[in-house]
Amino acid sequence: MFDLGGSELLVIGVVALIVVGPKDLPGLFRTVGNFVGKAKGMAREFSRAMDQAADEAGVKDVTAGLKAAANPTQFGLDKVKDAAGDLTDWSAGDKPLDDDRADAARKIQDATAKKAQARLDAEAAAKDPAPADTPDAPAAEQPPAEDKA
Numbered sequence: 001m002f003d004l005g006g007s008e009l010l011v012i013g014v015v016a017l018i019v020v021g022p023k024d025l026p027g028l029f030r031t032v033g034n035f036v037g038k039a040k041g042m043a044r045e046f047s048r049a050m051d052q053a054a055d056e057a058g059v060k061d062v063t064a065g066l067k068a069a070a071n072p073t074q075f076g077l078d079k080v081k082d083a084a085g086d087l088t089d090w091s092a093g094d095k096p097l098d099d100d101r102a103d104a105a106r107k108i109q110d111a112t113a114k115k116a117q118a119r120l121d122a123e124a125a126a127k128d129p130a131p132a133d134t135p136d137a138p139a140a141e142q143p144p145a146e147d148k149a
Helices: 006-020 025-057 059-070 077-088 099-127
Strands: none
Touching (some): 006 025, 025 059
């Protein structure tokens, strides 16, 4: 708290020797030492009281929970990663699919392939639009003419 070096303590000692006198100086230092000791004791007691209040409020439990959450091995994320890895490596195994399921899977794969190809074609068309005079390009729609009669 206070940053007192050797030179500051020497100045304080000389001033105390001049003001108090050589006879009463040991008593003064004893009194100051007792005061400093009492102040340190009060600080320790205050610190213990604050720690005890924190224990009663459950702050240490919350701190331990946060530290456990910050450590993935204690939190169990390694087990979740292992389980997710098992799911990505899953295959049907040796058992072949029955005919109905195989047809359904084939239909899904075909539909997905068609949609993907249509999306790729649409992206290619958006990047490189066809000129208007080619027969492949759709004719621009014009709004219907209104009768002004």
